Amino acid sequence: MSAPRAMSGVEPALLAPSGVSASLRRIVALVRRYVYLLRGSGVRLIELLYWPFLQMLTWGFLQTYLAETTNSYVQSAGVLIGSVLLWDILFRSKIGFSTTFIEEMWSRNLGNLLTSPLRPYELVAALSLWSIIRLAVSMVPVAVAAFLIFDFNLLSLGLALAAFFWVLVLTSWALGLVAAGVILRYGLGAEELAWSLAFLLLPFCCVYYPVSVLPEWLQPVALALPPTHVFEGMRSILLDHSFDPAPLWWALALNAVYLVAGYAIFSWFLSRARVNGTLLQLGE
Amino acid sequence: MGHNFDKARAQRKVMNESADNMREEQADRDSVNLPVMVRSLTKRYGSITAVNQISFTIEPGSTVALLGGNGAGKTTTIAMLLGLITPSAGEVRVFGADMSRNRYDVAQRLNFQSPYVDLPARLTVKQNLTVYAGLYGVANAAERIAYVAEHLQIETLLNRLTGKLSAGQKTRVGLAKALLNAPELLLLDEPTASLDPDTADWIRHKLKNYVQSRNATLLLASHNMAEVERLSDRVILLQAGRIIEDETPKALVASYGRETLEDVFLDLVRGEVKRTTAESTPDPLRNGS
Numbered sequence: 055m056s057a058p059r060a061m062s063g064v065e066p067a068l069l070a071p072s073g074v075s076a077s078l079r080r081i082v083a084l085v086r087r088y089v090y091l092l093r094g095s096g097v098r099l100i101e102l103l104y105w106p107f108l109q110m111l112t113w114g115f116l117q118t119y120l121a122e123t124t125n126s127y128v129q130s131a132g133v134l135i136g137s138v139l140l141w142d143i144l145f146r147s148k149i150g151f152s153t154t155f156i157e158e159m160w161s162r163n164l165g166n167l168l169t170s171p172l173r174p175y176e177l178v179a180a181l182s183l184w185s186i187i188r189l190a191v192s193m194v195p196v197a198v199a200a201f202l203i204f205d206f207n208l209l210s211l212g213l214a215l216a217a218f219f220w221v222l223v224l225t226s227w228a229l230g231l232v233a234a235g236v237i238l239r240y241g242l243g244a245e246e247l248a249w250s251l252a253f254l255l256l257p258f259c260c261v262y263y264p265v266s267v268l269p270e271w272l273q274p275v276a277l278a279l280p281p282t283h284v285f286e287g288m289r290s291i292l293l294d295h296s297f298d299p300a301p302l303w304w305a306l307a308l309n310a311v312y313l314v315a316g317y318a319i320f321s322w323f324l325s326r327a328r329v330n331g332t333l334l335q336l337g338e
Numbered sequence: 339m340g341h342n343f344d345k346a347r348a349q350r351k352v353m354n355e356s357a358d359n360m361r362e363e364q365a366d367r368d369s370v371n372l373p374v375m376v377r378s379l380t381k382r383y384g385s386i387t388a389v390n391q392i393s394f395t396i397e398p399g400s401t402v403a404l405l406g407g408n409g410a411g412k413t414t415t416i417a418m419l420l421g422l423i424t425p426s427a428g429e430v431r432v433f434g435a436d437m438s439r440n441r442y443d444v445a446q447r448l449n450f451q452s453p454y455v456d457l458p459a460r461l462t463v464k465q466n467l468t469v470y471a472g473l474y475g476v477a478n479a480a481e482r483i484a485y486v487a488e489h490l491q492i493e494t495l496l497n498r499l500t501g502k503l504s505a506g507q508k509t510r511v512g513l514a515k516a517l518l519n520a521p522e523l524l525l526l527d528e529p530t531a532s533l534d535p536d537t538a539d540w541i542r543h544k545l546k547n548y549v550q551s552r553n554a555t556l557l558l559a560s561h562n563m564a565e566v567e568r569l570s571d572r573v574i575l576l577q578a579g580r581i582i583e584d585e586t587p588k589a590l591v592a593s594y595g596r597e598t599l600e601d602v603f604l605d606l607v608r609g610e611v612k613r614t615t616a617e618s619t620p621d622p623l624r625n626g627s
Contacts, residue, residue, distance in 0.1 A: 071445065
């Protein structure tokens with residue numbers, strides 16, 4: 055080692071630590087970390103496309119086969135494939151949020167992040183933003199492939215698609231917040247929750263069948279789940295060529311409640327992790 | 339009669355509360371200039387008390403070492419200073435900010451490095467430093483990273499994956515991250531662990547120069563007695579979560595009539611206490627100067 059010199063030289067020009075622009079800067083800095091991660095790993099990129107593409111192919115071929123039957127429900131173009139693509143928006147967004155958070159724990163980086171000027175809500179905002187970017191990377195090529203292979207155009211859902219998208223993404227963030235909170239509190243032993251929590255909704259939010267199929271006592275549960283209104287709306291457009299926006303407003307209102315509850319749960323588990331001293335022990 | 343007594347008692351209560359408020363406000367004003375003020379700090383995990391009623395302050399520009407065996411409470415104390423652990427009782431103030439409630443007021447003015455945390459392994463060193471420059475609000479990130487990298491001699495590592503580095507290289511990169519924002523308060527947990535003696539010595543020079551050139555405050559937790567003797571103006575010795583000594587390294591060695599700090603440390607942790615000078619209880623709010 056050469057002789058040390060005094061630390062003067064280039065001084066850091068520190069920007070104001072608070073305010074909206076400071077918050078945005080930190081969110082962008084963290085999203086940049088996730089972009090670096092994805093850019094540096096071809097395997098991750100392929101993985102993002104792999105499962106949605108396989109799902110789309112499987113359900114697309116099933117739809118093609120069933121279209122030859124006499125059932126008008128399955129004959130209607132794209133009901134199954136549309137369900138798969140919309141479900142994947144919810145599932146992939148949730149996975150994007152949760153696994154990115156877990157990534158910080160795997161890499162034992164959470165202590166660095168939580169001692170930096172990054173606020174917990176900025177961490178959540180960065181995870182949310184990144185989940186949308188990941189979703190775009192995985193779902194846009196798959197939606198294009200669905201159009202090319204099965205002649206199913208997701209855009210045929212029209213403007214409603216934008217509303218469907220946001221309802222599903224907001225639900226995924228609420229689920230992601232709960233999963234992240236539980237993992238914070240109970241460590242990577244609870245990691246499975248990140249993968250399985252969205253599946254808890256699968257039977258109740260009526261992805262592949264109408265709400266009327268459920269027993270009567272279960273229907274209020276289904277209607278209390280925002281994604282149910284998306285799948286009902288999609289079927290209404292594709293089967294009846296009509297669309298009632300009112301249930302989607304209801305779904306957005308429900309999402310607002312779930313998001314607030316999700317953030318409260320995340321914050322509570324984070325504060326418990328600070329009390330229990332587990333933040334320094336988290337890692338592989 | 340009874341009415342007058344109640345009135346007098348109520349007046350006394352108001353006066354006491356107002357005196358308490360004034361004392362608290364004065365303490366707040368005093369603590370703003372202090373990098374660290376710790377008062378009756380306690381951390382309990384169930385029936386285990388990791389840190390037990392410790393109090394100390396650290397003056398600007400000083401280097402203080404937290405010394406103690408495994409489980410003495412060093413890392414827990416540093417984690418409470420950083421706001422990573424919430425105290426069970428007592429108070430931690432950094433530049434006057436209560437770290438349990440207002441840590442973001444001062445987060446940009448401090449930084450830390452610990453073997454308990456890593457930088458993301460799958461990012462290159464430069465990518466990691468760029469991300470943290472953004473989080474700490476360093477506007478001239480590229481120049482600052484280049485400078486810190488040159489200073490810590492990690493330029494050749496900048497484009498390598500952080501996870502592929504040796505333990506010593508990772509320590510230097512972690513230190514680069516800790517110096518990105520030129521913190522006024524630097525908290526280091528075992529800063530030279532896993533470094534070879536030559537590199538460890540070189541790092542100690544760097545830290546000393548950093549503290550001197552910026553009048554920065556350094557709090558380090560270490561098992562390395564030579565390092566503590568060399569770097570620190572003051573040693574806070576912890577045992578079972580309590581402060582058992584708070585002295586300059588020289589005074590500590592002299593008061594126990596031993597040759598090195600390591601001898602003193604071993605005597606204390608083994609319970610073979612043989613203090614030769616007059617017994618003194620550490621002043622709980624002693625200044626570091």
